[in-house]
Amino acid sequence: MEKKLHKMIFTCGGTAGHINPAIALAQLAREKEPTVEILFVGAERGLEKDLVPKAGYHFRTVHISSFHRSFKPHEIKHNLISACNLLRSPREARAILREFQPDVVIGTGGYASFPLVKAAAKAGIPTAVHESNMVPGLTTEMLEPFANRIMVGFESCRKYYKHPQKVAVTGTPVREDFFALTKAQAKEQLGVNDGRPLVVSFWGSLGASGMNQQMVDFLALEAAKEPFHHIHAAGSGNLTALKHALKERGVVLSEHPALDVREYIYDMARVCRAADLVICRAGASTISELTALGVPALMVPSPYVTNNHQEKNARALEESGGAVVLLERECSGQALFQAASGILRDEERRAEMERSMLSLGIRDAGERIWQTVLEIIK
CATH class of the missing domain: 3.40.50.2000 (Glycogen Phosphorylase B;)
Structure with a gap:
């Protein structure tokens, strides 16, 4: 009893x-x-x-x-x-x-x-x-x-x-709301169900401004052909600067409907459910959500946390085959874009990454x- x-x-x-x-x-x-x-x-x-x-x-x-x-x-x-x-x-x-x-x-x-x-x-x-x-x-x-x-x-x-x-x-x-929708339902609600994969990116508060500078290059490369949908959260106080930097590169977001740049992702459960690849830090809560959903990840661990916890978290996913890890000091917008494109173009690799993430999820x-x-x- x-x-x-x-x-x-x-x-x-x-x-x-x-x-x-x-x-x-x-x-x-x-x-x-x-x-x-x-x-x-x-x-x-x-x-x-x-x-x-x-x-x-x-x-x-x-x-x-x-x-x-x-x-x-x-x-x-x-x-x-x-x-x-x-x-x-x-x-x-x-x-x-x-x-x-x-x-x-x-x-x-x-x-x-x-x-x-x-x-x-x-x-x-x-x-x-x-x-x-x-x-x-x-x-x-x-x-x-x-x-x-x-x-x-x-x-x-x-x-x-x-x-x-x-x-x-x-x-x-x-949270249970991460499982309220199927992937297809989430994609349909977000209007990203035209066959192109969805990339979701966010950096949290630790080093977000620096990583957003990398995302300017990433988004500019995307804008040329829009090979996938992309929802990016710039974070508090970073949205205006990011849009201005893109405009200087000749990218006006209103002309690129596949590029959805926001200050925050308030509907994170729905967005992560729809994602085919998430680009993010390696905080413990994020990892638990991605492994539970089986979403492949491209991770740039924050170097600003105690005891280098985030890199250790990310390396565990990398060893299982569910994530690719880039260290911030080696990172650039082009490197991120190439890594993301490589994962999304290879359907067999992406499916294997999904299986690896799910195998870790509880x-x-x-x-x-x-x-x-x-x-x-x-």
């Missing part, structure tokens, strides 16, 4: 890649146990303080902050504050646990999850950590000795842990995580 969950704490922070999986899991928990009480705990200045309340969940904070690897005066000051927070946060975490009395504490990454998971483990409360990157981040490494389970995205992740018996391969939850990640949580609270 399954044990009923009465109270759950999710703790996460830093990036949307840590916060969104936690929100997805909280939504699943509400479906499974409609009466369950859920509390989120994060940093007082993190992105989570905005995203979690908007999703409709109660939110508490602990004083916790990251450490910076620099000896500049303002960075030294930041690290001194972080050191003080490191001494302060365990007391705050214990107070939250005493007050809320959770049945389980689940951390989904980011330094904000460290004090709660560690305090819960020391108090004998069942704990689990979800790591969405291919290799464990610093917080996950520090929590591995304490957590009952480490939940990871792929079987190949297991080798990076000192306690492989604790590892459960669950995947990373992907559609029932939420259910696997739920079963893992039930297992550790028994």
Whole structure:
């Protein structure tokens, strides 16, 4: 008989890649146990303080902050504050646990999850950590000795842990709306069902302006013959500059209906479902979505992330045959265009890449995580 969950704490922070999986899991928990009480705990200045309340969940904070690897005066000051927070946060975490009395504490990454998971483990409360990157981040490494389970995205992740018996391969939850349409339905709704393949590109916020300069060359090469449809998200504040640069190259987007350049892709689920190739960074959430859908990828990992996580994520897909990786320092608009064209012209290669991506994808990640949580609270 399954044990009923009465109270759950999710703790996460830093990036949307840590916060969104936690929100997805909280939504699943509400479906499974409609009466369950859920509390989120994060940093007082993190992105989570905005995203979690908007999703409709109660939110508490602990004083916790990251450490910076620099000896500049303002960075030294930041690290001194972080050191003080490191001494302060365990007391705050214990107070939250005493007050809320959770049945389980689940951390989904980011330094904000460290004090709660560690305090819960020391108090004998069942704990689990979800790591969405291919290799464990610093917080996950520090929590591995304490957590009952480490939940990871792929079987190949297991080798990076000192306690492989604790590892459960669950995947990373992907929103259900990514599967609401078939590929044909998504293409029809977007008006890209004339037989030409669809390329989708976006860079996120890390280094987006630099990569958009490469996309000017890419789009200019496309405009000559429009061999495929292309939806590109320029990102916040980059759209005007990109359009101006294209105009200087003689490309007026209104004259090229196959080139759809936007500031954001608000309908990402539908657009990714329709895509034949995605050109992007290699964040963990993006990888979980692309593998679940089976979409081939041309990846330029961000060099601006801690511990080079994105290249390690991308290389895992490349080794499986589902992605092609170009490093930013070696990248150009022409190189991207040639790589994309090579994939799209070779239908057999593209089909093999789709199969490889699907083989890595875990559609029932939420259910696997739920079963893992039930297992550790028994």
